[in-house]
Amino acid sequence: MNNATHLAKRPSAAVEPVQHRDTVAPPVDVYENGEELLLVADVPGASHEGIDVQLEKGMLTIHARRTEETSASPLAAEYRPRHYFRTFSVPQGIDATKIDAQLSAGVLRLRLAKSDSLKPRRVEVKQG
């Protein structure tokens, strides 16, 4: 067998194991107080390494990958593991350097700290 046919007949699975998974938008709760915006997203199956949060041009992008390996052929399957992806446009005045992300029990919590210009300010009324 010459090299060309050998390459052509190689089983494709051996070349590079590729896991093909769909992507869904995870359910998200959004809360706000005077100091920050709080995003809570359900991303079961995603681990710390699989989560990518970016703020660019006013768009917050959440990308979470399921990292657990799939076992071969399930006896019964009601769901397919999927990756998660969602984008939000965020108001100007969110400090990109102060975004805090926490993952616990498959729930991602993002804290977006407001800069001073977005914080509510109380105006003192002076007696004239």
Add this chain to the structure above:
Amino acid sequence: MQSRFTDLENTFTLMDELRRRMDNVWDDFDPSWQRSTSSPRPFAAQAWPQVNLYDGGSNLVLKADVPGLSDKDVTVTLQDGGLSISGERKITPPEGYSTHRHERGHIKFSRSLTLPCKVNPEQATACVKNGVLTITLAKTPEAQPRQITVRAQ
């Protein structure tokens, strides 16, 4: 020029988002409806949590997505060849925050499943990691696969 380019990019982002939402609109409306590979048991898919069952040879492995639930919130019971999972997830808005969007629901659930073979209740283990519940059930010796050697005569 800079702003025009950004506008164009925004439009495409919006279109992508719309396309993705349209792809999922039936999934969100009715979870029992699934694209392409439909579930073998369509009515079971409405239950929560949705469960995958794997055969590991000497054991059965059951997996379910339970985001936001810790080990204390889930109860797993084995009885008469059946398995029950129950629990509750409470979503309370954090103190002092106003709510903009509320998509994660309050869930109280209880599911019972019949297992395809006998299992040893003493050796069953359950753990929750990253919001995924994994229950490993050791099969009884009778239920384990046994290889029979073929002899020539």
